Amino acid sequence: MNEKESKSPSNFIRSIIEEDLRTGRWEGRVHTRFPPEPNGFLHIGHAKSICLNFGIAADYNGLCNLRFDDTNPLKEEQTYIDAIMEDVRWLGFDWGDRLYYASDYFEQLYEYALKLIRDGKAYVDDLSAEQIRQYRGTLKEPGRESPYRNRSVEENLDLFERMRAGEFEEGSKVLRARIDMAAPNLNLRDPVMYRVLYATHPRTGDRWCIYPTYDFTHGQSDSIEGITHSLCTLEFEDHRPLYDWFLDNLEIYHPRQIEFARLNLTRTVMSKRKLLRLVEEGHVSGWDDPRMPTLSGLRRRGYTPESIRNFCERIGISKKDSTVDIAFLEHCVREDLNRRAPRVMAVLRPLRVVLENYPEDRVEELEAVNNPEDEAMGTRKVPFSKVLYIERDDFMEEPPKKFYRLAPGREVRLRYAYYVKCNDVIKDENTGQVVELRCTYDPETRGGWAPDGRKVKATLHWVSARHALSAEVRLYDHLFASDHPEEAADGTDFGSVLNPDSLETLTDCKLEPSLESAKPGDRLQFERLGYFCVDPLDSRPGRLVFNRTVTLRDTWAKIRKAGKK
């Protein structure tokens, strides 16, 4: 346990649990749950909660349930249920045989409601939604009691049973808890427990036409499952008195609700409503667009589950509203991929290079290291020949001070190959664009070392033209240009805050031939460029498509940017 403790940073929830363990509050048990509503896809904010709940269960020898909070058939769908399970599994967590649905408890919940009615603690109200709102009062003024508040137990029982039987129209009646219309906490002003909804539920079909609200469902579901610590986000803090009230008045097992701050990330939005809008308004290709902060989007982008878990572990848990710099998430994938991703050479924006002194038909197989961080990953052979492609960005006709790549008259190293020197620049007659470089290579420098000890300032990646594979590469960047789009996007059009360059598609990229066998989902480092993965959906043999997960740290880009200021 000590190792695990040092791995998971201390936080106030763990302190509470350790205190509970010390005092024997739950007979030494720790039992959590992850309770998503199946009305959308999981995002990195959910990952924080998943890692918290499953992580705590694992560290304290406890259990964590997966429970769908499916009490609103108007918004919930089976496709979301399926996607959520896939995402939780992909993240690396296992709920064993403890897959539950709040809808499994509908009958029990109904019984609970009956008890409250019998005890005079719940009543059927005929007020309309609009009237209930008016009767609720305001933040500063108390509410008024409904004229139906004092119906007899018998009448309430009869009405509630008939609500279930489908005798009343949608919206015509609700079941309410009889608490206190003058409570300063609005949640206690006779909250609605049941509403009439003639909707088909993804799991219970048309068996029910009354559905319990979140407040009347969540705590009791926790209770039924024997949850010890019910972890949720800050906005439910005001609901805790109600959570406690139902459990106390039902006189059933009473878990402890603890609230923590949800995750916000710079340059992205996290609310399901806004994510849905991005999808519906076509700003992205879907919930799994690689620019989305959804788990399916991050997966398609090439993020590893390990890096996301590590990120969630390291951002910590607190009650403070906070926004984590997305650079930290990116740091976490780089760190992981640096150790695991095989290196490979790919030229994204090809510039033709002809080695004038290299024999026409000669081909050499040069040895390249697969991962300098892991010798066990071995080496491979890369073909080299007279005509090559290098990156357009690696050549400048008039290089500025700190640019030390290729330029006229300059010598650089081609990785794992030879030193080459640029003699001539060939341009398009009409456009003036550089179309080809005429270079010479030094046969003495095979492998990249000069026997005379002569040094070279840059090493470039390259691909042999004759052997090159063509591919499409999608360069992804932050979806939003602003650090805090959540605020900017409120009420306005996304247009003003979206990053117009969040996706750049390159269709004529050149790859070394070893990539022939790349499989969907494979993650690689394109040397000097970044980490890329084979798109799981669009890539096919002979028509490869890669997604850029994240760039490498780019010192040159930083120098360039600083120079422009």
Place this chain on the structure above:
RNA sequence: UGGGGUGUCGUCAAGUGGUAAGACACGGGCCUUUGGAGCCCGCAUUCGGAGGUUCGAAUCCUCCCACCCCAGCCA
């Protein structure tokens, strides 16, 4: 005086009366066949503010200030 929360480095975040961890970001250096990776150094005399208690306070008390959440038959 509606109620409930939160305020420690640019951003996260430890710290629970004994004299401010760590990470990211940023800046500088070393090293380098990825301007990658790695390594080293720097980066809060101060904890929203003001008082007070104490030998000693980010931690306790008082007052103040700022920000977030709540008036769905959403969760």
